[in-house]
Amino acid sequence: MIKVMMHGCNGAMGQVISEIIEESESAVMAAGVDFKDDGHNPYPVFKNLEDCNVDVDVIIDFSSSKATDRLLSYVAEKQIPLVLCTTGLSEEQLKKVEETSKKTAILRSANMSLGVNILLKLVNTAAKVLADADFDIDIVEKHHKLKVDAPSGTALALADAVNEALHNEYEYVYDRSQRRIKRPKKEIGISAVRGGTIVGQHDVIFAGQDEVIEFHHTAYSKAIFGKGAVSAAIYLAGKPAGMYDMSDVIG
Ligand SMILES: NC(=O)C1=CN([C@@H]2O[C@H](COP(=O)(O)OP(=O)(O)OC[C@H]3O[C@@H](n4cnc5c(N)ncnc54)[C@H](OP(=O)(O)O)[C@@H]3O)[C@@H](O)[C@H]2O)C=CC1
Numbered sequence: 001m002i003k004v005m006m007h008g009c010n011g012a013m014g015q016v017i018s019e020i021i022e023e024s025e026s027a028v029m030a031a032g033v034d035f036k037d038d039g040h041n042p043y044p045v046f047k048n049l050e051d052c053n054v055d056v057d058v059i060i061d062f063s064s065s066k067a068t069d070r071l072l073s074y075v076a077e078k079q080i081p082l083v084l085c086t087t088g089l090s091e092e093q094l095k096k097v098e099e100t101s102k103k104t105a106i107l108r109s110a111n112m113s114l115g116v117n118i119l120l121k122l123v124n125t126a127a128k129v130l131a132d133a134d135f136d137i138d139i140v141e142k143h144h145k146l147k148v149d150a151p152s153g154t155a156l157a158l159a160d161a162v163n164e165a166l167h168n169e170y171e172y173v174y175d176r177s178q179r180r181i182k183r184p185k186k187e188i189g190i191s192a193v194r195g196g197t198i199v200g201q202h203d204v205i206f207a208g209q210d211e212v213i214e215f216h217h218t219a220y221s222k223a224i225f226g227k228g229a230v231s232a233a234i235y236l237a238g239k240p241a242g243m244y245d246m247s248d249v250i251g
């Protein structure tokens, strides 16, 4: 039975993780960290990460990129494996993640669902064939109005999966409003829509001459991310320092 600390325990995803772990026979919630604590959690909650005096095997983080630097310093010092699910990290923070993974195990994934992790492989394969056949590639993502980062971490991960197949030669274009040129071949357009309670939708569009192929993923509930994160935590506890991702968990 692994002991989990939930970083961001009272947020939307933190609550989903608590519910999943309550039903789990392999994991138990040992502690939570969040700015606010209304006392409803059946485990101790700390407002400051550094005040947490509970022994844990792994941390699951769904919080804010503003909290990431502090969290990385903490796991490096305590050598606690980290499942890092928060999105919107800066280039500098991504470098710090890599550095920290030399000291402790880190599994980072912008999307913990099985479907999106399969989609990453599919678009990589598709890009290898379709870019040579002169297909243009754009990504459109849609999320709820509470989401603060744009584009989504998943949209960027999908773009990276496509670009990796194209020798990383393509440029990401987030805004065409000021452009007055025909679409260059070597670009991937990435657009974001925010509204209502949309859990998460991603479209990867390959547009060719007289034909279009679209890959579409819809998340119908946050539970798909929660289940993936708990599986990742069970996988990561006890693992040596290094960078891991969901392909290590899914196989
Ligand atoms: N990888 C994946 O599969 C998924 C990733 N995400 C990502 O996870 C993150 C969280 O998403 P979500 O749960 O919807 O967001 P919420 O805003 O609902 O939850 C985040 C929680 O973390 C708290 N928090 C923020 N900063 C700190 C801090 N420094 N210390 C302690 N607590 C803190 C927030 O408190 P307060 O509200 O007071 O700021 C809030 O309670 C986002 O970056 C999102 O994009 C979301 C879903 C899936």
Ligand SMILES: O=C(O)C1=N[C@H](C(=O)O)C[C@H](O)C1
Binding pocket: 087, 110, 111, 143, 147, 151, 152, 153, 154, 155, 199, 200, 201
């Ligand atoms: O904030 C969210 O809700 C989500 N964030 C992740 C992202 O930025 O890709 C994953 C998922 O789409 C939900």
